[in-house]
Amino acid sequence: MIDSILLVDDESLFHLVFEDACSLLDISLSLESLDSSDEAAKMFEGWQNDNSGRPECVFVDLNIIGSSYDGIELIRKVNNEYGNGVVIGIISSSNEPEEQAKAKAAGAQFWIIKSDDIEPRLEDFKKDFQGYKNKTLPFKVYK
Amino acid sequence: MKVDKSTRDLLLEIQKSKRVLLEGNVLKLLEADPADTEFAKYLTDASEKDKEIRRKRLEVTKQVQEQNRSLLASQGENQKLLVDLKEALDSAECAKTEAEKAKDLALNDLDVLQKKSQTELISTIVKVALLVILSVGVVTTIMYIISMFTGKDTQIIGSTWSNMFGILLTNAFSIVGTIMGVKYASENKDK
Numbered sequence: 409m410i411d412s413i414l415l416v417d418d419e420s421l422f423h424l425v426f427e428d429a430c431s432l433l434d435i436s437l438s439l440e441s442l443d444s445s446d447e448a449a450k451m452f453e454g455w456q457n458d459n460s461g462r463p464e465c466v467f468v469d470l471n472i473i474g475s476s477y478d479g480i481e482l483i484r485k486v487n488n489e490y491g492n493g494v495v496i497g498i499i500s501s502s503n504e505p506e507e508q509a510k511a512k513a514a515g516a517q518f519w520i521i522k523s524d525d526i527e528p529r530l531e532d533f534k535k536d537f538q539g540y541k542n543k544t545l546p547f548k549v550y551k
Numbered sequence: 552m553k554v555d556k557s558t559r560d561l562l563l564e565i566q567k568s569k570r571v572l573l574e575g576n577v578l579k580l581l582e583a584d585p586a587d588t589e590f591a592k593y594l595t596d597a598s599e600k601d602k603e604i605r606r607k608r609l610e611v612t613k614q615v616q617e618q619n620r621s622l623l624a625s626q627g628e629n630q631k632l633l634v635d636l637k638e639a640l641d642s643a644e645c646a647k648t649e650a651e652k653a654k655d656l657a658l659n660d661l662d663v664l665q666k667k668s669q670t671e672l673i674s675t676i677v678k679v680a681l682l683v684i685l686s687v688g689v690v691t692t693i694m695y696i697i698s699m700f701t702g703k704d705t706q707i708i709g710s711t712w713s714n715m716f717g718i719l720l721t722n723a724f725s726i727v728g729t730i731m732g733v734k735y736a737s738e739n740k741d742k
Binding site for chain 1: 575576579580601605606608609612613615616617619714
């Protein structure tokens with residue numbers, strides 16, 4: 409089970425869906441949801457000095473309305489500026505190969521397609537998580 | 552993670568008296584003593600209840616999410632329709648202006664045509680009237696000259712000629728006056 413997850417998504421309703429799905433599938437013990445990439449970046453900046461409370465895994469939406477930068481940019485910042493000690497990837501309804509390539513280049517480890525039936529994808533992700541944590545699994549798209 | 556006896560008893564007491572169970576992810580951390588079947592059942596019941604609640608909430612949230620998406624889509628469609636409607640309205644307004652311009656132009660052309668026809672008619676009337684006047688004048692004059700040269704009695708033709716000439720002149724002025732009057736009246740009507 410993943411100790412803690414951070415979800416960055418501007419859709420508040422998806423926070424509830426994700427939280428309940430993770431709880432039902434025993435994916436994580438603790439989950440925090442943010443609706444702004446700026447807020448997430450600030451938190452990561454803080455975790456550079458004090459590691460406590462830092463999530464084990466981060467799910468970022470591709471387009472975060474109302475934020476200064478999108479999911480790919482946040483991943484780039486987390487990986488390049490704040491240290492890449494977390495498993496990080498995109499969770500989005502988009503299935504654009506171009507965007508996926510950009511995310512991969514920015515350091516995303518996975519891409520989960522967001523849809524009504526998200527539970528099977530999260531279950532697959534749960535099985536692969538250790539591989540992402542050990543950095544042994546390549547970038548994967550969960551369709 | 553195991554809880555001490557007092558906490559275990561308190562939790563079981565709360566379940567019995569208030570029918571309230573622990574909820575949330577904390578249940579995933581707690582475990583009962585292998586010999587303590589009562590507390591193990593408590594944890595199983597609490598966990599199942601929690602999962603049931605989450606399952607229901609997940610279903611409802613998904614429905615709300617779907618409805619929200621549909622509403623957003625309809626809103627988008629409505630806005631598009633509104634834009635289309637506005638464009639159609641603008642086009643109709645443009646077409647109306649063009650039609651009004653064309654109507655004004657056509658009315659103007661018709662007016663010009665009517666005036667032209669009137670002028671042509673007046674011109675024809677004047678020409679015919681002048682021709683009649685001149686013809687009558689010329690015929691009467693010829694008859695009068697012939698009478699004078701052939702030595703015939705000119706008393707009747709003379710008075711007839713002078714009367715005729717007077718009448719013809721009067722009529723000629725009358726025609727010209729009528730034409731000028733009609734022209735003046737139609738000009739005033741236009742204004």
